[in-house]
Amino acid sequence: MKVGLFIPCYVDQFYPQVGIATYQLLEKLGVRADFPVKQTCCGQPMANTGCEQDAKPVYRHFVDTFQGYDYVVAPSGSCVYHVRKHYDVVEQTGAVQHVRQATYDLFDFITSVLGVTELPGRFPHQVGLHLSCHGQRGLHQANESEMTPVRDGQLSRLLRSLDGLTLTELSRNDECCGFGGTFCITEEAVSARMGQDRVQDHLQHGTQVLTGGDMSCLMHLQGIVRRRQLPMRVLHAVEIFNVALQPSGTSVSTFVPQSTTAERV
Amino acid sequence: MSHPQRAAAFTSDAERTTWHDETLWFVRQKRDKAVYAIPEFQELRQLASDIKEHTLSRLDEYLEQFEQNARANGVQVHWAADAEEHNRIVLDIMRGVGATSLVKSKSMLTEECHLNPYLIKNGIAVVDTDLGERIVQLREEAPSHLVLPAIHLKKEDVGETFHVHLGTPKGEKDPQNLTEAARRHLREKFLIGQVAITGVNFAIAETGAVVVCTNEGNADLGVNLAQVHIACMGMEKLIPRTADLGVFTRLLARSATGQPVTTYTSHFAKPAEGRQMHIVIVDNGRTRQLGRPDFRNSLKCIRCGACMNTCPVYRRSGGHSYDFTVPGPIGAILSPNIDMRQHSSLPFASTLCGSCTDVCPVKIDIHAQLYKWRQIIAQEGELPVSKKLGMKLLSSVLARPAIYRFGGKIAREGLRFLPHALTHATAFNPWAKARELPEAPKQSFRDWYQQTVK
Amino acid sequence: MPSRESILAAVRANRPAATPLPPVADFAGEATVEQFTHWLHFIGGQVIRLAPAQPLDQVVRQLYPDATRIASDLIPATVPVDQQTPTEVLEAVDVAVLRGELGVAENGAVWVPEVNMLHRALPMISQHLALVLDHRSIVATMHQAYAAVQHTGNYGVFIAGPSKTADIEQSLVIGAHGARSLVVLLR
Ligand code: SF4
Numbered sequence: 001m002k003v004g005l006f007i008p009c010y011v012d013q014f015y016p017q018v019g020i021a022t023y024q025l026l027e028k029l030g031v032r033a034d035f036p037v038k039q040t041c042c043g044q045p046m047a048n049t050g051c052e053q054d055a056k057p058v059y060r061h062f063v064d065t066f067q068g069y070d071y072v073v074a075p076s077g078s079c080v081y082h083v084r085k086h087y088d089v090v091e092q093t094g095a096v097q098h099v100r101q102a103t104y105d106l107f108d109f110i111t112s113v114l115g116v117t118e119l120p121g122r123f124p125h126q127v128g129l130h131l132s133c134h135g136q137r138g139l140h141q142a143n144e145s146e147m148t149p150v151r152d153g154q155l156s157r158l159l160r161s162l163d164g165l166t167l168t169e170l171s172r173n174d175e176c177c178g179f180g181g182t183f184c185i186t187e188e189a190v191s192a193r194m195g196q197d198r199v200q201d202h203l204q205h206g207t208q209v210l211t212g213g214d215m216s217c218l219m220h221l222q223g224i225v226r227r228r229q230l231p232m233r234v235l236h237a238v239e240i241f242n243v244a245l246q247p248s249g250t251s252v253s254t255f256v257p258q259s260t261t262a263e264r265v
Numbered sequence: 266m267s268h269p270q271r272a273a274a275f276t277s278d279a280e281r282t283t284w285h286d287e288t289l290w291f292v293r294q295k296r297d298k299a300v301y302a303i304p305e306f307q308e309l310r311q312l313a314s315d316i317k318e319h320t321l322s323r324l325d326e327y328l329e330q331f332e333q334n335a336r337a338n339g340v341q342v343h344w345a346a347d348a349e350e351h352n353r354i355v356l357d358i359m360r361g362v363g364a365t366s367l368v369k370s371k372s373m374l375t376e377e378c379h380l381n382p383y384l385i386k387n388g389i390a391v392v393d394t395d396l397g398e399r400i401v402q403l404r405e406e407a408p409s410h411l412v413l414p415a416i417h418l419k420k421e422d423v424g425e426t427f428h429v430h431l432g433t434p435k436g437e438k439d440p441q442n443l444t445e446a447a448r449r450h451l452r453e454k455f456l457i458g459q460v461a462i463t464g465v466n467f468a469i470a471e472t473g474a475v476v477v478c479t480n481e482g483n484a485d486l487g488v489n490l491a492q493v494h495i496a497c498m499g500m501e502k503l504i505p506r507t508a509d510l511g512v513f514t515r516l517l518a519r520s521a522t523g524q525p526v527t528t529y530t531s532h533f534a535k536p537a538e539g540r541q542m543h544i545v546i547v548d549n550g551r552t553r554q555l556g557r558p559d560f561r562n563s564l565k566c567i568r569c570g571a572c573m574n575t576c577p578v579y580r581r582s583g584g585h586s587y588d589f590t591v592p593g594p595i596g597a598i599l600s601p602n603i604d605m606r607q608h609s610s611l612p613f614a615s616t617l618c619g620s621c622t623d624v625c626p627v628k629i630d631i632h633a634q635l636y637k638w639r640q641i642i643a644q645e646g647e648l649p650v651s652k653k654l655g656m657k658l659l660s661s662v663l664a665r666p667a668i669y670r671f672g673g674k675i676a677r678e679g680l681r682f683l684p685h686a687l688t689h690a691t692a693f694n695p696w697a698k699a700r701e702l703p704e705a706p707k708q709s710f711r712d713w714y715q716q717t718v719k
Numbered sequence: 720m721p722s723r724e725s726i727l728a729a730v731r732a733n734r735p736a737a738t739p740l741p742p743v744a745d746f747a748g749e750a751t752v753e754q755f756t757h758w759l760h761f762i763g764g765q766v767i768r769l770a771p772a773q774p775l776d777q778v779v780r781q782l783y784p785d786a787t788r789i790a791s792d793l794i795p796a797t798v799p800v801d802q803q804t805p806t807e808v809l810e811a812v813d814v815a816v817l818r819g820e821l822g823v824a825e826n827g828a829v830w831v832p833e834v835n836m837l838h839r840a841l842p843m844i845s846q847h848l849a850l851v852l853d854h855r856s857i858v859a860t861m862h863q864a865y866a867a868v869q870h871t872g873n874y875g876v877f878i879a880g881p882s883k884t885a886d887i888e889q890s891l892v893i894g895a896h897g898a899r900s901l902v903v904l905l906r
Contacts (some may be wrong), residue, residue, distance in 0.1 A: 012710045013673040014703040019710030023718070035714045038666040048617065048636070050643030061666075086636075133618035146575070146623035149301050172290070176577045180616025185695050187614060189273035192699035193282060193581050194616075223700025288889050305746045310743050319740040325730040338873075344723040397886035413886065420888045440890040448896060455896070456806050472870050482843040482882040482897025489840035490806055500726070507870055508743040511862035514877075525758055525826030526861070526879045529897070532871035537839055538802060548726045556733030572752075641754075660845060 002232050004069035005033040006062075006103070008076045009041040011215050012145055018215055021242035022075045028245050029114060033073065039065045044082040048181040052089055059090050067095040071113065072103040075238050077135025077214050080105045085138065106238060108141055109212055111154040117161070121244030124164030128207030129156055129237075130221060131174045132214035141213070144263065145174050155237055162244050168207045175201075179220040197226045203230060211237045267610035272582035281419075286580040288416065292573040295523025298626065301362065303519070310522060312512050314628035317565035320470075320503055321555065327470040327503045328546065333472030335544055338535040343545045348378035351547045355380060355495060356387055357461070358543055362493055364389075364459035370477070370484035371395040372464030373411060373568055374497050374547060377590040380462075392454045394483040396447050403430045409584025409592060411570040412521050450642040451483070461487035463533075465498035467513060468544075470505050475544060478517060485531050493541040496533065500546050501564040504577045513567060516626035521569040559637045563598050565627040572621035572631055572707035578614055594621035598634040601642065609647040610636035670711070677705045685702050723767065726880060731791055745866070748859030750824050752905065755857050757904060759827030762880035763893050766856075769906040775816070782902060783814045790841060791816035793851055800837040815845035819852040819878075819903065825860045828879035829903060831874050836841060840873055843882070848898035850878070854905045 003026070007019040026033045043058035062083065066072045074080055083103045090096055110116050131153065136142040142153025151173050161167055178184065178194025185191075199221055202210055210225065212218050215236050222234035269614065276282050300306050320327055332342045345351035351374075359367065367389055381391050381402070393402040397414035401407065403426050408414030415423065425439035433446045434512060463484045467476040475496045477484045487495045504513065510530075518524040536542035555561050573579045573593030584592035589600040589608060597615065600608035612635045621631040689697035696702065733811060748754075756766040768779060776794035783789070790800040790812045798812055817836060819829035829850050842848055858864050868875070882897030893899065 007710050008671065009669070013677045014705060016706050016710035016713055020713055023714070035711070035718070037711055037715065040666055040669045048639070050613075050639035050641075050648055052640045053644065133616070133620070137619035137623060139588055144623055145297060146300075146620060147307065149297070176616050176618035176620065178577065178616060180618075183613070183616050187269045187272060187578070188695035188698055189269065189276045190578050190581050191613075191616075193276050193279075194577050196699065197286070197581075219703055220700065223696070223702065226701040228698060291889065297756065308746075309744070312741055315738070315741045318735075319738045322735050322737045324734055325727045328730065329726065344721070344726055346722040348725060350722060377828070394896065395886070396884045400886065413889070417887050418888075420890070423887050440887040444884060444892040444895060445888055451896060452810070456810060469871075474871055480882070481884050481895035483895070485876065486840060486843045486896050489838075490809075500730075505740060506743070507868075508862075508865050509858070511865045512744050514861045522761065522885070524879075526823075526828050526877065528762070528879050528881070528883055530828070530877040530879075534871065535873035537874070546726075548722070548729070552726060552729035552733055555735075557823050558735065561733075561735060611885065617880065665771050 001031070002068070002070045003031050004066045004072045005034045005035045006039060006042070006066065006072050006079065007035065007075040008074065008079050008215070009257060010099050010219065011075065014219070015215050015236070017077055017126055018236040018238060021236070021238045022073075024239055025242045025245065028242075029110065029116060030233070034069070036065050042079040042082050044079060044086075044112070045181055047082065047086055052086070056090055059087050063087075063096050063099045066099050066103070070102060071109060072099060073106055073109045074103065075106045075213070075215065075236060077105040077132045078216055079142060080108075081134040081138035105139060106142065107158060108139060110158070117157055118240055119158055119161050119245060121241065121246075122163040123240055123244040126166045126168055126206050127159060127240065128168035128170065128202040128205070128209045128210045129159060130177060130210060130212035130217055132212055132217050133176050135213050136174055142146055144175070148180070158241070159211075159237065162240070168202060168205045169206055170201050172201055177217045177221055179217050181216075184220055191220070192224070195220050199224050199230065202232065207232055209240070210234045211240055213237055241260070266588070268582070268586055268614040269610065271586035271588065272578075272614070275583040275586055276581055279453065282581055284419070285417065287581060289580045289603050290576045292413070292522060296520055296571055296574065298596065299519040299525065303515070306647070309512055309516055310626055313516055313626055314565060316504060316509050316512065317627055318562070320505060321501070321561065321564060324500065324503065326484070326554070327505060328500060329504060331468055331473055332546040333547075334471065336473070337620040338473050340473065340536065340542045340544055343543060345545055345547045345549070346548050351378045351497065351545055351549070352380050352383040354545050356384060356389070358493065358495055359389060359460055362460070362541070364493065366390045366392075366458055367460045367462060368392050368394050368454055368458035368487040368491065369462040370464065370487055371398055371414075372497055373463060373590060374464055374499050375462060376408065377549065378547070379672060392451070392458070394451050394454065394487055395479070396444065396481060399447060399451065400426060407590070410573055411568050411591065413570065415587065455486050455490050458487055458491045460493040460495060461491035462495045462497060465496050465502050466517070467497055467504050467510060468502045468505055469507055469510070472507055472534055473534050476510060477531045478529065479531075480524075480528040482529050486530055488533065489537070493543070494533065494536065495543045495545065497545045497547065500548055500551050501566075514579070515517065517567055517569055519625040520571040520624065525681055527703060550603050554599070557602070560598060560634055562629055563595065563634060565629055566595055569626055571624040571626065575620045575624045576615075577618065577620070578616065582614070594631045594635070595629070598631060598638060601638050605642060605645060606647055609642050612642060671707065675708065745862045746827055746860060750857050750859040750863070752854050752857060754824035755822050755827060758825065759880065762827050763883060764827055764880040764901040764903060766903050766905055769904055771906070775904070778904065779814070779816055779849060782849070786813035786847070788813045789816065790814070790837060790845065792837060794817060800841055802838055804838050809840055809844045812841065812845040814847045814849060815841050816849045816851065817842060819850035820856065821864060822852050822857040822903070823861060823864045823877070824857050826879055828864070828877040830864060830868055830875065830877055832875040842876065842878060843897040845898055847900045848878070848881070849902045849904055851904045851906065
């Protein structure tokens with residue numbers, strides 16, 4: 001099985017630890033992923049701004065980069081959703097069709113392709129899961145409150161399988177965080193307010209570690225957590241799994257500080 | 266003004282924003298409860314969507330069938346190509362019977378056509394009889410929601426309005442007492458209304474009947490006391506069969522407010538003896554929307570308002586921030602069809618979270634249409650130049666790995682080495698108003714990979 | 720070209736490819752007095768079960784002791800109402816006692832066709848409304864209701880509970896414009 005790793009542009013530059021954890025977690029699960037270095041971006045930022053036409057060369061470059069892999073795995077449901085759903089505007093060559101089908105969100109890949117629904121490991125903290133809308137409503141990785149009261153999904157199941165981990169029960173289980181790509185700039189006021197409300201829900205219900213499957217939502221939420229100097233750590237879920245699956249002897253308690261107020265103000 | 270500016274003004278009152286958000290979220294929760302209780306709810310949505318799809322595919326035939334049956338019932342049917350013609354038809358009917366006063370139950374169509382100001386200018390006394398509509402009418406505002414027209418107001422605001430216009434005691438803000446005052450005030454109006462206008466929720470092709478759903482009973486009271494009933498409908502209100510109402514009445518109120526059904530589901534087919542009934546069928550841009558394959562299924566909308574209640578942006582920006590008759594997500598896909606330039610910011614007033622699509626009882630792919638409108642707006646040159654150039658540049662960078670790597674490095678290092686005050690200056694960087702930027706690491710992932718793995 | 724023709728022509732030019740009309744929907748459900756009662760209570764109405772021999776006018780007098788102007792074709796009325804009754808008379812009615820044709824268990828709605836109304840405005844203009852319903856005429860859902868009602872006649876209304884509004888801050892207030900209370904008398 002040839003697996004290509006897609007690390008979204010902003011993750012590559014600003015959250016390399018998420019990319020590293022993705023690589024290492026896959027390795028622990030027996031998958032040796034390859035990172036083709038000519039990769040750039042999925043093109044979503046342009047397309048969501050209305051510039052789909054301008055994004056087409058980016059789409060082609062993405063396909064060109066990944067067409068030789070059986071699976072393309074990314075720690076970001078949003079990019080995956082974009083490739084699967086919106087690459088319909090370029091000519092549907094065999095390569096395009098293959099890449100669209102073969103691109104998976106990391107946790108979807110772990111659950112559906114590797115068939116892993118539980119992970120061994122320990123993470124004794126209260127974790128609040130932020131569901132990314134594109135992963136949940138777009139890729140159906142989790143139940144939607146619009147359809148059913150049952151709160152369940154791939155990522156929450158994986159998290160629950162960790163020893164010592166408690167998942168936060170939120171008032172609003174799947175409200176959007178307000179990131180929305182360029183929305184977070186063009187509609188700054190509403191975007192910030194949405195993020196603040198989301199963070200507040202977690203704060204109120206005891207979240208120590210705020211996590212999710214999509215670093216873009218988390219970047220936005222982390223920006224708010226840090227601005228408000230809240231006692232909450234923001235981690236991509238892959239970082240949690242990667243550290244929880246650490247060979248014994250590695251302490252996880254050093255990994256999660258109780259407070260992040262010491263960070264830059 | 267664009268949506269972001271109006272939204273920013275709304276959110277600047279943080280407390281009111283909280284209240285608005287929570288009030289509408291409460292309605293969304295009531296909707297959820299009602300929906301979860303019906304095991305076949307998702308099947309009903311599909312059915313409703315399919316019935317509407319079919320109807321649109323033969324809309325001309327159903328319109329003719331409807332007209333024929335309505336005429337056979339003794340109803341006068343009128344056709345209006347646009348708002349202006351609609352308004353003129355209504356005025357002509359009123360002049361024809363020598364009427365000068367009108368009671369009107371909820372009709373988004375007449376809002377869309379700006380009927381009230383037109384009639385008032387022509388000497389007609391118009392009274393909106395839905396409580397929420399009456400409140401905003403007295404305040405000379407537009408409704409801010411499809412089914413909850415006065416949801417932007419607090420009871421103190423309503424109290425003040427009623428004190429000024431209805432003479433309720435100053436400071437009275439109890440909803441019960443205020444509603445009672447409105448009941449008395451509006452009963453007087455019902456008794457003297459010569460003509461009653463209603464909207465139409467559904468028009469039944471096979472019988473020529475129109476169906477109007479209300480909770481207050483104002484539509485029936487108005488119509489049944491007046492000499493003349495004028496039902497104003499957008500042409501997309503048609504459904505083929507009476508039996509189809511089973512599907513739609515089960516969806517409408519549950520989606521709108523979480524009620525199992527509206528209090529009054531009224532079927533008007535034939536005027537009472539000695540009275541008149543008119544139906545005005547309005548196009549006003551609908552045939553144009555029908556001709557847009559990507560957007561035509563927005564015509565399935567049954568105006569339940571669920572997409573507003575669920576929209577995290579609407580809840581925090583208020584209905585008036587859309588500056589269009591129909592606010593919220595559905596308004597954002599209907600408005601560019603009417604005037605793309607004026608409403609070009611609306612399809613961008615969304616994170617594309619998709620919740621609207623998931624609550625919509627007729628399964629309109631609202632968020633996908635928002636995305637598609639963005640593409641058209643950009644192509645038609647309605648994007649701000651800065652955004653457009655930025656995206657062109659971004660694209661040329663992202664299609665060229667070497668430049669991309671170089672650019673990324675510059676951005677990261679810039680963040681690392683520039684002073685916080687500069688990178689977080691809100692004048693250049695709206696992100697930083699409420700959020701910290703990510704801390705820039707020393708090494709990118711690709712650097713790590715190339716050093717460690719390869 | 721008159722608007723009718725131009726609109727129809729535009730529809731013909733722009734309509735999408737034909738799709739089939741789904742068959743009439745019908746989902747099963749509970750057609751029980753319990754369900755009906757539950758939902759009518761939920762929406763602010765009241766259900767009273769009549770004993771077989773209980774005289775209707777006695778029940779009505781007990782329910783509305785202060786009512787002086789009662790309109791009905793089921794019990795001796797104090798205000799005669801027909802299609803010609805003027806508005807001033809209608810407006811003064813305290814209680815209307817009318818026949819309901821059919822009850823819907825899933826939502827507490829009762830079908831009242833024009834012929835049962837005496838005057839079209841009566842069920843709404845009366846301060847209070849009582850509907851007499853045969854418990855055997857309760858159906859499960861709106862699907863069965865519309866199947867039973869067939870064509871909806873000249874004018875007819877599903878009435879579900881008393882008139883209400885929540886237009887002021889989403890606070891529920893019973894008694895907006897129509898009847899302030901609704902009682903279904905089941906027999
Ligand atoms: S678009 Fe759908 S959810 Fe929104 S008002 Fe229309 S029918 Fe309701």
